[in-house]
Amino acid sequence: MAKTIQNLNSIYTIFITIFLFFFFFFLALANAEAHRFSKPLSPSKHGLKKEKLSHLHFYFHDILSGRNPTAVRVAEAPTTNTSLTAFGAVVVMDDPLTVGPKLGSKLVGKAQGIYASASQSELGLLMAFNFVFVEGKYNGSTLSVLGRNSVLSEVREMPIVGGSGLFRFARGYAHASTHQADPTEAVLLLLKQVSEFHTANQDLQPQALQPVSSPAPLSWCKPPPGLLKVNCDAAWSAQRMGGGVGWVIRDSFGLLLCAGGQGDLHGSSALMLELLAIRHALSECANFHLTDIIVESDSQKGILMLNGRAIVDSDLEGIVFDIRQLVASLSRVSFVFAPKSCNQAAHSVAGFVSKQGVIMFGTI
Numbered sequence: 001m002a003k004t005i006q007n008l009n010s011i012y013t014i015f016i017t018i019f020l021f022f023f024f025f026f027l028a029l030a031n032a033e034a035h036r037f038s039k040p041l042s043p044s045k046h047g048l049k050k051e052k053l054s055h056l057h058f059y060f061h062d063i064l065s066g067r068n069p070t071a072v073r074v075a076e077a078p079t080t081n082t083s084l085t086a087f088g089a090v091v092v093m094d095d096p097l098t099v100g101p102k103l104g105s106k107l108v109g110k111a112q113g114i115y116a117s118a119s120q121s122e123l124g125l126l127m128a129f130n131f132v133f134v135e136g137k138y139n140g141s142t143l144s145v146l147g148r149n150s151v152l153s154e155v156r157e158m159p160i161v162g163g164s165g166l167f168r169f170a171r172g173y174a175h176a177s178t179h180q181a182d183p184t185e186a187v188l189l190l191l192k193q194v195s196e197f198h199t200a201n202q203d204l205q206p207q208a209l210q211p212v213s214s215p216a217p218l219s220w221c222k223p224p225p226g227l228l229k230v231n232c233d234a235a236w237s238a239q240r241m242g243g244g245v246g247w248v249i250r251d252s253f254g255l256l257l258c259a260g261g262q263g264d265l266h267g268s269s270a271l272m273l274e275l276l277a278i279r280h281a282l283s284e285c286a287n288f289h290l291t292d293i294i295v296e297s298d299s300q301k302g303i304l305m306l307n308g309r310a311i312v313d314s315d316l317e318g319i320v321f322d323i324r325q326l327v328a329s330l331s332r333v334s335f336v337f338a339p340k341s342c343n344q345a346a347h348s349v350a351g352f353v354s355k356q357g358v359i360m361f362g363t364i
Contacts, residue, residue, distance in 0.1 A: 109133040123151040141165030233346035234273035235354040242266040244354025245277035248345045261353035274299035282326040291331035296338040303337040
């Protein structure tokens with residue numbers, strides 16, 4: 001009898017031991033499950049279906065100047081203003097996305113985020129932004145882009161790294177190209193500007209204003225401190241009876257602040273377009289609130305007219321009147337003749353926009 005009871009106690013002890021072992025084992029498993037870093041999910045429960053490939057096409061308007069810019073500079077490095085590529089500049093954007101190339105066409109969304117000049121040797125931007133859509137079934141959905149934008153390349157590819165809404169778990173790429181722009185000519189224009197910049201920087205001191213009667217310099221000269229220099233030129237075609245105008249604004253360090261122009265202008269003479277170039281440049285100076293400037297043009301007759309040293313032709317009186325009205329709205333404006341060798345950057349812009357329309361290089 002005693003032996004039977006002893007055997008039962010042994011079986012009971014083994015049973016309790018096994019029970020406690022499995023109890024703590026499964027308890028440990030349960031705790032591990034509760035504190036797991038990740039776990040698999042069912043794609044169907046989260047609305048994931050078979051992947052679909054979509055193609056979106058729209059126009060991206062990055063407006064850097066004027067009364068209503070959509071992109072503004074918010075930060076820069078100590079050396080940004082002396083860098084040919086504005087290296088270190090950071091811009092925040094809220095750019096419209098439209099169905100057509102015109103800003104007034106149907107809005108489909110916004111490009112919101114930042115870009116920064118990240119190259120010291122070329123115009124290369126680091127882009128980090130979202131396409132925020134507001135149209136149709138895509139309303140409220142976004143695509144996130146993070147990549148490099150080599151501005152002067154014909155086509156730039158940037159990766160799409162994610163999205164939200166209908167674009168949740170999105171991946172892909174974005175191709176960007178400049179509407180109606182010739183990247184080869186844009187590079188040529190940049191190289192000519194760089195060449196003039198380095199030539200001017202060889203001078204140790206800013207050059208004094210050159211009167212019309214003085215011997216003209218052979219290369220572009222920096223303006224005195226406190227003044228900006230605006231170079232203007234035109235590209236006129238007798239066959240087309242018109243052409244384009246261009247202007248370039250630089251400071252007393254020789255730094256390119258802004259450049260632009262307009263193509264497809266009508267004019268009965270090269271002189272008319274030269275004066276239109278000056279009028280366009282002064283209008284932009286007024287928009288940018290640039291009030292102390294030296295205007296250079298390689299049209300000697302036009303400069304003589306504006307300085308009151310030559311009779312204004314009857315067909316040019318309206319343009320000259322407009323220029324004088326603009327001058328009255330500014331603080332200090334001087335008109336100086338410059339030979340073509342000192343006006344190459346503006347000449348390149350004029351030739352470029354005469355083919356392509358309005359274009360901007362750089363910002364204030």
